Amino acid sequence: MTKPFPRSPQMSGWEAPQRFEGDIYDLEIEGEVPEDLDGSFFRVAPDPQYPPRLGDDIFFNGDGSVSAFRIQNGHIDFKMRYVQTPRYLREREARRSLFGAYRNPYTDDASVAGLSRTTGNTNVVMHNGLLWALKEDSLPVAMDPLTLDTLGESDFAGQVSSRTFTAHPKFDPETGDMFCFGYEAKGYATDDIAYYVIDPSGAVKHEAWFRMPYPGMVHDMAITENYVLFPVAPFTSDLERMKAGGPHWQWEPGLDVVYGVIPRLGGPEDVRWFHGPNAFVGHTLNAFEDGGRIYYDVPLLNDNAFTWWPDAEGRAPHPAELKGAVMRVELDPKRTDLRAQAEVLSPELAEFPAVDDRYVSAAYRHVFLMGMDLSAMDFGPAPALPANSLFNTFVHLDAHNGTVRSSWAPGPSATVQEPVFVPRGPGAPEGDGYLLALVNRHDEVRSDLVVLDTAHLADGPVATARLPFRMKNALHGSWAGAEEFTRSS
Known part of the structure; x- marks a missing residue:
């Protein structure tokens, strides 16, 4: 390597690139791993293999590094x-x-x-016996879930x-049907959404194309018994800005959040867009129907949490200025004004939810999130942390x-x-059941995988698998039972 990585918060301290591949057979464990756990915990983190072309970069732009804990x-x-990926291989060749x-x-x-x-x-998610590495600006990449060998980018056989x-x-x-979509589906800065339903064997059983009210960011989605929801966050993309070397996204404080609602097997003529006050839309907890109304549970923030993409005047809030809560958004198909009604479900400043997948799309009760309590932190001389890495409780x-x-x-x-x-x-x-997650031990500069019994969460881990090094903060991950490792076609 002919030059070092920048010493910016996104690429130093805990988030310094690892640039590592490897295996550890039979991790050291404190406690006892429940015998009924049989499967893999997959996660993926951005980890650039080479210093940024433009001198510095954001956390979201690193190469995908997938980890698997086979239990x-x-x-x-x-x-x-x-x-x-082709990107990874070409840069590796060029060094x-x-x-x-x-x-x-x-x-x-x-x-x-x-x-x-x-x-x-x-x-990273399992579908039809394959592990899919996902990045919302591109098609998915298939991997072998046992070896983590990359099989290639896929358009599901055309x-x-x-x-x-x-x-x-x-x-x-x-x-077992997979509900999925692409936004900017026709190319950079377009307002097109392509919506698909793909069955467990990989066959597309439904497709619909439609346009959103503005070319915004649609990071997550939700499903109910009869509907699919697409929350559009008020970031906009602009092709001319990109051609001039500017950022893909710009925060728009004057735009509404909009929630697209379409019947599961609906077409473009069936889409309805509900408007809500300007806010930053987080990750979906769950959604369900009751009495003819749709309820969508999601964290909302009062301002732009992605401060590296400011508004047109270059303004971005200080992280301490961000206020938020877990909200329940009501979307009533009978309303003629198409306004979304939101009320506080919980005042907790919490994100990255995990629910019981058996209750996705239905009325549910239990959800596990990452919480943030800055007053409880004491890192001393530990490595610097970027603002997106301050969650410290479940x-x-x-x-x-x-x-x-x-x-x-x-x-x-x-942190967690x-x-x-x-x-x-x-x-x-x-x-x-159980929660599986990584804990960042900043005082030891290494990580643990913890297994928590949800019936006794406050008692702490029933098992802790010690890693001899730190694991960069991942974006997302999933669990797959051993029965999911066999392809259906």
Whole structure:
């Protein structure tokens, strides 16, 4: 490597690039791993293999680094591999960064013009026996879930014509159908959404194309028994700004949040757009129907949480100015004014939810989130933290009344990463099972994988698998039971 990485908060301290692939057979464990856990906990983090082409970069633009914790018979094996995208391979061959700013091909080296820009760094999910590395500006990348070998970018055998694919598909718990979409589906800065339903064998069973009110960001989605929801956050993209070397996204404080609602098998003529006050839209907890109304649970913030993409005047809030809550947004198909009504479900400043997947799209009660309590932190001389890495507790929220049922924090010198929920068994009541997540031990500069029993969350881990190094903060991850590793076609 001919030059070092920048010493910016996004690329130093805890977030310094790891540039590492490897395996650890049989991790050291304190406590006992429940015998009924049989599967893999997958996660993906942005981890650039070369210093940024433009001198510095944002966290979201690193190469995808996938980790797998294979849990079986009380043991845990660890594996970590890069998603070997065309971008990754071309830069590896050149021994330098060739791609420029996040989602802006006009800042790339001319030698990679037209090459896929995907990093596969945002989420990993199982479908049809394959692990899919997802990045919402591109098509998904298939990987072998056992070896983490990269199999390649996929348009599902020509069935998906969208240029992009969401990082947050939803799965129907009864049918296994994958509900998914791409926004900017026809190319950069377009207002097109392509919506798909893909069955467990990989066959597209429904497709619909429609346009949103402005070319905004649609990071997550939700499904109910009869509908699909697309929350559009008030960031806009602009092709001329990108051609001039500017950012892909710009915060728009004067725009409404809009929520697109379409019947599961609906077409473009069926889409209705509900408007709500300007806000930053977080990750979906869940959505369900009751009495003919749709209820969508999601964290909302009063201002732009992605401060690296300011408004037209260059304004971005200080993180301390951000206020938020977990909100319940009511979308009534009978309303003629198409206004979204929101009320506080919980005042907790919490994000990155994990629900019992058996209750996705239905009335539910239990949700587990990452909470933030800055007053409880004491890092001393520990490495600097970027603002998006300050979650330090797990919160069990009751979605019926918004109360905190229990919580657990790993200590004043530790932070947490996104949890996944695993039911105790097929017949277990909702929310009864285990949370799996990484804990960042800043005082030791290394990470733990913890297994928490949701029935006794406040008691702390029933098992802790010690890693001998730090794990960069991931974006998202998922759990897959061992039965999911077999392809259906």
